[in-house]
Structure formats: C-alpha cells, structure tokens
Amino acid sequence: MALPSIQSRGLLSFLFAEFGRFTFFLMESVRNLFYRKFYFTNFIDEMNTIGSRSLLVLFPVAAFIGMNLCVEGYIIFKKFGAQDLVGMFVAVANIRELSPMIAGLVVGAKAGTQMAARIGTMRIGKQIDALEVMGVNPYPYMILPRILAAVLVLPLLVVVTYFVSTLSAYLVAVFQLHLNGSAFMDLVFSNITVQDMLKGMVKGSVFGAIVTTISCYSGYTASGGARGVGVATNLAVVRMSTAIVFINIVLTQMMFM
Amino acid sequence: MIEYRNVSKAFGDLVVLDDVSCVIPEGKITMIIGPSGTGKSIFIKLLVGLVKPDAGEVVVDGEVVSQMPSGELYEFRKKFGVLFQNGALFDSMTVGENVAFPLREHTDLPEEEIREIVAEKLAAVGMAHSDCRWPSELSGGQRNRVGLARAIALEPNIVVFDEPSSGLDPVTADSIDNLILEMQRRSKCTFIVVSHDIESTFKIADYIGMLWAGKLVAFGTKEEIRTMDNDVVQQFFNRSSEGPIQIVPPVCEPDA
Ligand SMILES: Nc1ncnc2c1ncn2[C@@H]1O[C@H](COP(=O)(O)OP(=O)(O)OP(=O)(O)O)[C@@H](O)[C@H]1O
Numbered sequence: 005m006a007l008p009s010i011q012s013r014g015l016l017s018f019l020f021a022e023f024g025r026f027t028f029f030l031m032e033s034v035r036n037l038f039y040r041k042f043y044f045t046n047f048i049d050e051m052n053t054i055g056s057r058s059l060l061v062l063f064p065v066a067a068f069i070g071m072n073l074c075v076e077g078y079i080i081f082k083k084f085g086a087q088d089l090v091g092m093f094v095a096v097a098n099i100r101e102l103s104p105m106i107a108g109l110v111v112g113a114k115a116g117t118q119m120a121a122r123i124g125t126m127r128i129g130k131q132i133d134a135l136e137v138m139g140v141n142p143y144p145y146m147i148l149p150r151i152l153a154a155v156l157v158l159p160l161l162v163v164v165t166y167f168v169s170t171l172s173a174y175l176v177a178v179f180q181l182h183l184n185g186s187a188f189m190d191l192v193f194s195n196i197t198v199q200d201m202l203k204g205m206v207k208g209s210v211f212g213a214i215v216t217t218i219s220c221y222s223g224y225t226a227s228g229g230a231r232g233v234g235v236a237t238n239l240a241v242v243r244m245s246t247a248i249v250f251i252n253i254v255l256t257q258m259m260f261m
Numbered sequence: 262m263i264e265y266r267n268v269s270k271a272f273g274d275l276v277v278l279d280d281v282s283c284v285i286p287e288g289k290i291t292m293i294i295g296p297s298g299t300g301k302s303i304f305i306k307l308l309v310g311l312v313k314p315d316a317g318e319v320v321v322d323g324e325v326v327s328q329m330p331s332g333e334l335y336e337f338r339k340k341f342g343v344l345f346q347n348g349a350l351f352d353s354m355t356v357g358e359n360v361a362f363p364l365r366e367h368t369d370l371p372e373e374e375i376r377e378i379v380a381e382k383l384a385a386v387g388m389a390h391s392d393c394r395w396p397s398e399l400s401g402g403q404r405n406r407v408g409l410a411r412a413i414a415l416e417p418n419i420v421v422f423d424e425p426s427s428g429l430d431p432v433t434a435d436s437i438d439n440l441i442l443e444m445q446r447r448s449k450c451t452f453i454v455v456s457h458d459i460e461s462t463f464k465i466a467d468y469i470g471m472l473w474a475g476k477l478v479a480f481g482t483k484e485e486i487r488t489m490d491n492d493v494v495q496q497f498f499n500r501s502s503e504g505p506i507q508i509v510p511p512v513c514e515p516d517a
C-alpha cells in the first residue's frame with residue numbers, strides 16, 4: 005500500500021497531511037501485528053542490533069549521568085545538612101525518570117537513526133517497491149520486527165542504565181564526597197520499590213516503541229534521492245526527541261502522581 | 262489477461278496518464294515505448310498496484326487491481342516478476358540472496374534446491390558464480406542482469422521489465438535483448454518491457470504501445486506500428502528532435 009502523498013501547501017494543511025500519514029503508518033503497523041507471517045529472524049537480528057549498538061554508548065552516558073546526579077543531589081541536600089540522604093534522591097530520580105529517558109534517547113540516537121537511514125535508502129532505491137512487488141508486505145517484514153525488538157530490549161537497557169548510573173553515583177558518593185557507602189546503598193534499596201522498577205521498564209518499552217516507530221516512519225516516507233535520506237534521518241531525531249520528552253511528562257503524571 | 266480501462270493518473274497538476282485503454286496480449290512481448298518522463302514507469306506501477314489510478318481501472322485475470330484489499334494484493338503480485346529501473350536489488354543482501362529471496366519467501370523448497378535454482382538463473386543471465394558478490398560491487402548492466410534473474414526466479418506468469426538495458430553499452434544491451442527474447446520464447450509467458458531504444462524494440466517486440474503526453478498514441482503489432490502514419494510515432498522512430506514531441510524542461514513553480 006502506498007502512503008498518501010502530501011500535495012497540499014501551507015503549514016496547517018501540511019501538518020494535517022503529515023499527521024494523517026503518520027496515523028496511516030501507525031494503523032498499518034498495528035493491523036499487521038496479526039499478519040499471518042512473523043519474521044522471526046528479522047526480529048532476532050533487530051534485537052541484536054539495538055542491544056549491541058546501544059550498549060557501548062549507554063555505559064559511559066549512564067555512568068556520567070549517575071556521577072553528576074550524585075554531585076548535584078549532594079550540593080542541594082548539603083544546604084539542609086541532609087547530604088546523607090543523597091542516595092534516596094539518586095535512586096528515585098534515576099529509576100523513574102533518567103534511566104528510561106537516557107536508554108530511549110541513546111537507542112534513538114544509535115539504532116533509530118540507523119533505521120531511518122536504512123529504510124530511507126531502501127525507499128529511495130526502490131527496494132521497498134521491489135519488496136512489495138515480490139508479494140512481501142513491508143510492515144511485518146521490516147517495520148514490526150524493529151518496533152517489537154525495541155519494545156522488548158529497551159526495558160533491559162533501562163535496567164542496565166539503572167545499575168551503571170547507580171554504581172557510578174555510589175562510587176562518587178564514597179570516594180569523592182566521603183559519604184557512608186552502606187548508608188547510601190540502604191537508602192537506594194529502601195526508596196525504590198519493585199513497582200518503581202517495573203514502571204521504569206514500562207516507560208522504556210513505550211519509549212522504544214515511539215523511537216522506532218518514528219524512525220521507521222521517517223525513513224519509510226523519505227523521498228528525493230540522497231538528500232531525502234539525510235532529511236529523513238534528521239527528521240527522525242527531531243521528532244523522536246521531542247516525542248520522548250513530551251511522552252515522559254504524560255507517563256510520569258499517569259504513573260507517579 | 263491484462264486490460265487497462267480508461268486509466269488516468271495525475272500528480273498534483275501534472276497529468277501523467279490520461280484515459281489510457283489497451284489490452285496486453287497474452288503470451289507475447291509487448292513493448293511500451295515513449296520519451297522520458299511520459300509515464301512508462303507509472304504505467305507499470307499501476308499494473309502491480311504500487312500506484313492507484315485516479316480514474317479507470319487495470320484488470321488482471323478478471324480482478325480489478327486497485328480494488329484489491331492489501332492482503333490480496335500481496336498474493337496477487339506473486340503472478341508477476343518485475344525488474345525495476347536500475348535493478349532495485351537489496352543492498353544488504355548478496356547477489357545470491359537477492360535471487361533466492363522470492364524463493365525463500367514463497368516456497369518451502371529445501372536449501373540445496375534453492376541454491377540450484379539460483380545458480381541456474383544466474384547462469385541464464387550470464388552472471389554465473391557471482392552469488393557471493395554484493396550489489397554495490399556490480400556495474401549497472403550486471404545489476405540489471407541480477408534483477409532479471411531475481412524477477413524470473415519464481416517463474417512468474419507475467420514478466421515486467423522496466424528499461425532492462427537503458428544506460429548500457431550496445432553489446433551488453435543486445436545480449437539482454439537476446440536474453441529476454443529467449444526467455445519469452447521458452448516460457449511463453451506474457452512479457453511487458455519498457456524501453457526507449459528503438460532498435461531493441463523492433464528486435465524483440467511482438468506488440469508495441471507508445472505513450473506520449475499522457476496518451477497511448479499508438480498500440481498494435483510491430484508491423485502496424487512500423488508503418489503507422491502518425492507524426493509522433495514517426496518522429497520517435499526517426500530519432501528526430503523536430504515534430505510534435507518537444508523537449509520541454511520541467512516547470513518550477515516559484516513558491517515551491
Ligand atoms: N511519486 C511521484 N510524485 C510526483 N510525480 C511523479 C511521481 N512519480 C512520477 N512522477 C512524474 O510522473 C511522470 C512520469 O514518470 P515516469 O517515471 O513514469 O516516467 P518514465 O516514462 O518512466 O520516464 P523514464 O523513461 O525517464 O524512466 C514524470 O514527469 C514524473 O516527474
């Protein structure tokens with residue numbers, strides 16, 4: 005199925021047309037969840053790509069964020085003479101907010117951009133047309149495996165981010181700020197619940213779905229040669245980072261208020 | 262049977278096809294010719310349902326292509342073997358995997374048999390022993406030939422080639438012409454070939470249709486077309502820049 009093309013002019017009608025195209029893309033993706041064939045190898049490949057591509061970047065980013073979080077928390081809490089409570093701050097901010105968001109953004113930056121560029125290149129090179137003409141529905145073949153893989157892998161990446169950043173915060177607390185290490189850990193464990201953990205992971209899944217859907221959509225609707233692939237990749241980044249920040253507000257309000 | 266019934270297609274203000282009707286004869290080679298940008302590729306995309314007509318319908322074996330739900334459309338397309346302009350090979354797969362792709366997707370053949378078929382098809386297009394190479398390592402002509410092999414891998418009933426020899430040297434182009442002719446005579450399938458090469462058209466066509474300015478200005482057997490008293494057709498065959506066909510540069514709208 006060809007996506008409806010944008011022909012109208014003007015910002016408002018452009019936005020409407022774009023929204024319509026995205027809705028169409030989303031509906032096709034959902035509808036094909038129940039397609040007669042599931043491309044299991046593609047799904048495994050994508051999980052592997054998303055995981056291995058993102059991990060290397062995720063480690064340092066998570067570590068640095070954890071360190072900063074600890075220092076910032078320390079500065080604020082020290083004003084009240086409560087610097088020993090910094091472990092609580094680290095624990096809560098981390099699992100509820102930062103870890104899911106960092107994992108989502110890193111997957112977007114590494115795996116998402118690659119998806120937009122790959123799919124965009126396939127669109128420009130008529131490879132998607134070729135796929136369709138060979139009787140292969142591109143949604144179950146190349147879109148859904150990517151989205152589902154991200155939905156499954158991201159919660160794990162959230163957990164990894166969580167452990168790495170908490171560990172780095174712990175190290176800063178003990179070796180730089182000379183706080184009591186076991187008190188820090190006590191606060192971490194007493195202030196996160198299994199529920200918080202799960203909610204953080206659910207956030208991760210939602211971000212995974214958003215990042216990959218937007219990346220695939222941006223590539224899938226690319227047009228106009230090599231320049232079009234660049235535009236698609238660029239659009240993917242802008243759209244997904246905006247979407248993540250916005251959806252995060254919604255999710256936090258829904259889950260923790 | 263393939264029939265175009267009053268098919269029209271426009272992109273915005275640009276009318277690409279305007280009330281085109283024809284019946285593509287079965288078991289023959291029909292060549293679609295016409296100057297660049299007259300909608301030859303769109304003509305083909307309408308046939309396989311990649312583009313929907315604004316008006317009219319394309320009917321294949323009694324079914325209206327544009328009315329098929331998408332699930333049926335994917336089934337329906339298995340009848341076709343299509344070579345796109347420039348091959349459209351999957352660049353993440355080797356040559357062998359490209360040719361094997363339709364077989365792996367749509368048959369349950371064991372791996373050895375698939376490998377045999379791939380080798381056979383690649384040999385048929387003069388690309389034997391190239392299955393481990395990557396599309397990016399191939400020349401334009403080689404890519405076209407691999408595209409041909411992939412298009413015929415499932416032995417489809419209807420074979421559609423979009424400019425299989427454009428941009429190739431005359432010798433390679435001629436070898437592809439011979440290949441098409443031989444494939445068709447052997448399989449007796451319906452072939453639709455898009456071209457703007459006059460020599461190759463007269464060499465391999467049974468029927469010729471000429472598109473110009475949105476209209477199918479001529480359609481008939483090779484002999485009918487050759488002797489047709491039509492300015493457009495004659496200008497095209499005489500390779501003349503004087504006549505009704507004028508090279509008009511695409512218009513840029515100021516606010517675009
Ligand atoms: N998706 C599209 N959106 C807008 N215009 C299009 C689209 N696809 C094709 N066109 C226009 O339709 C016209 C016909 O295109 P088509 O690709 O069918 O030409 P063609 O006859 O195959 O030319 P060539 O011999 O150069 O391949 C062109 O003017 C092209 O600009």
Ligand SMILES: [Mg+2]
Pocket residue numbers: 301302303346423
């Ligand atoms: Mg063309």
